[in-house]
Amino acid sequence: MRLHREDVLAGALGLLDQEGLEGLTMRRLAASLGVGPSALYWHYRDKQALLEAIAEEIMSGVADVDAALPPRERTAELARRLRLALLARRDGARVLSGTYVRLPNTLRFGEVAVLALAATGVPEAETALAFFAVQDYVLGHVIEEQSREHQLATTDRTPTPDAATTGDYPAIGTAIRHWAERTPDDRFEYGLRLLLDGLDRRTGA
Structure with missing residues (x-):
């Protein structure tokens, strides 16, 4: 065959x-x-070309957001859709972060995201910085999500230390335990709001 x-x-x-x-x-x-x-x-x-094709496949349909949404919500929805697409594939975020794809699905996602950011009032000279700040946040968050999930599935070591382990460092110990009480969705949305609130303040929205 x-x-x-x-x-x-x-x-x-x-x-x-x-x-x-x-x-x-x-x-x-x-x-x-x-x-x-x-x-x-x-x-x-070579393998790099194959990984680029995988990344492009992961990005299929991610840019399909409702153009009628307000710009901030459009930006947030793009970030959420990217996260879900990466989570749908094992090591999806690591695949995407290791490639610099210049193919239609990936380019369209960037195009739609930059236009959404520009519509929020981000100056043209800063839209690239704003876009990659949001994209890199999503990539980093999902890399951590998938790494934690893999560790929990393959080892008996919990990524969350107990109070005895962090006894000499109570502030970070308490912070980690509060963090662990939240779901990955909650943690993602909190970070995304921080980014978008910062953009709002910068643009005077």
Whole structure:
């Protein structure tokens, strides 16, 4: 059976979900597809090109927000949609953060987000800084979410220290325990509000 580019991408996504980013190698992918590694390079010149294709697939539909939403809510919805898209794939945030994709889904997300930020009143010279501040917040938050989830699933070590462990550092110990009482959704929304409130103050909104 002839191997198509779409078959390679689908196989890579499946292997990513099963083994994680470290387990996604060209050799393992070729074996899972029943071909030699050289067959993959006919479609993707190297692993980086394959990761870019995965990132572009992750970004599919993320920019599809209601253009009638107020600019601030549009920006927030884009951030939420990006987070959910990254969470839908194992190590999704790590994949996206390691690529610099210049393909339609990714570029469209940036276009829609920059226009939303500009509509909130962010000066044109600062829209790039504002856009990447929001995007990097989402990426960092999801990397932490997925790392914590993986640690909880694969080890008996809890990421939240008990009071005895932080006895000499009571302030951070208390802060961590308050943090742990909130859901990932709550923590994400709090940080997103901080960013957007800061933008509001900067633009006088």
